[in-house]
Amino acid sequence: MKKSALIIDDSAYARKVIGMALNKAGYEDIVFAETGEEAIDAAIRLNPDFITLDNVLPDMLGLDILKVIKEEELKADVLIISAIGQQSAVEDGLKLGAFKYIVKPFTLDDVMAALTELATKKVQLSIQS
Numbered sequence: 001m002k003k004s005a006l007i008i009d010d011s012a013y014a015r016k017v018i019g020m021a022l023n024k025a026g027y028e029d030i031v032f033a034e035t036g037e038e039a040i041d042a043a044i045r046l047n048p049d050f051i052t053l054d055n056v057l058p059d060m061l062g063l064d065i066l067k068v069i070k071e072e073e074l075k076a077d078v079l080i081i082s083a084i085g086q087q088s089a090v091e092d093g094l095k096l097g098a099f100k101y102i103v104k105p106f107t108l109d110d111v112m113a114a115l116t117e118l119a120t121k122k123v124q125l126s127i128q129s
Contacts, residue, residue, distance in 0.1 A: 004029035004046060006076070008039040008065065009054040014081065014104070018052050021111035036060030040068050048076050050118075052111075053098070055082035055089060063089070066096045079114050081106055 005027040007018045015032050022030055031046060033039035036059045043051065043065075051069065055062035066078060078098045082089070085103035093101045099121070100114045 002028045003050070004031075004048040005050040005052070006031050006033060006039070006042050006046060006048045007052050008033045008036075008057070008062065009052065009081070010034045010057050011054070014054065014106075017106070017108050018081065018111055021108050021115065022050070022052075024108075024112065025115045034058070036062075036065050039065050043069055043074055043076070044072055047074050051076040051078045053078055053080050053082075055080055055084045055093070063092055063096060066093065066098060070097050077118055079111075079118075081111070 003026055005022045007015050007030060009015050009018065019030055027050065031042050031048070033042050036057045039057070053062045053065060062080060062082060069076065069078060080093045080098045080101045081104060083104040090101045099118055102110050102114060
């Protein structure tokens with residue numbers, strides 16, 4: 001089964017690096033969004049397995065997009081990657097359901113480590129249930 005992902009970021013560089021990491025991790029269907037409106041439309045239409053989310057987009061905050069993702073009960077695991085690194089923003093993102101929050105600048109290895117961490121958590125959960 002193909003793994004799908006949605007990369008939400010207004011930075012072309014960030015989209016490229018995240019896309020490379022997701023390709024390495026086996027994601028085949030990768031869609032990109034640069035604005036909150038595009039992101040919400042794509043997330044609802046595609047219901048991807050995985051979403052990376054910038055917290056500052058031209059038209060809205062990533063945390064508001066995360067609220068919609070959770071309200072729509074989408075299955076995606078969400079990784080926030082943002083230049084906003086204040087503790088309150090990180091805590092809010094995690095409370096809203098993101099599994100991890102990475103502060104920019106970031107590297108391909110940071111994203112790969114987060115994907116590995118997520119995979120490990122999923123294996124542990126499946127063993128427990």
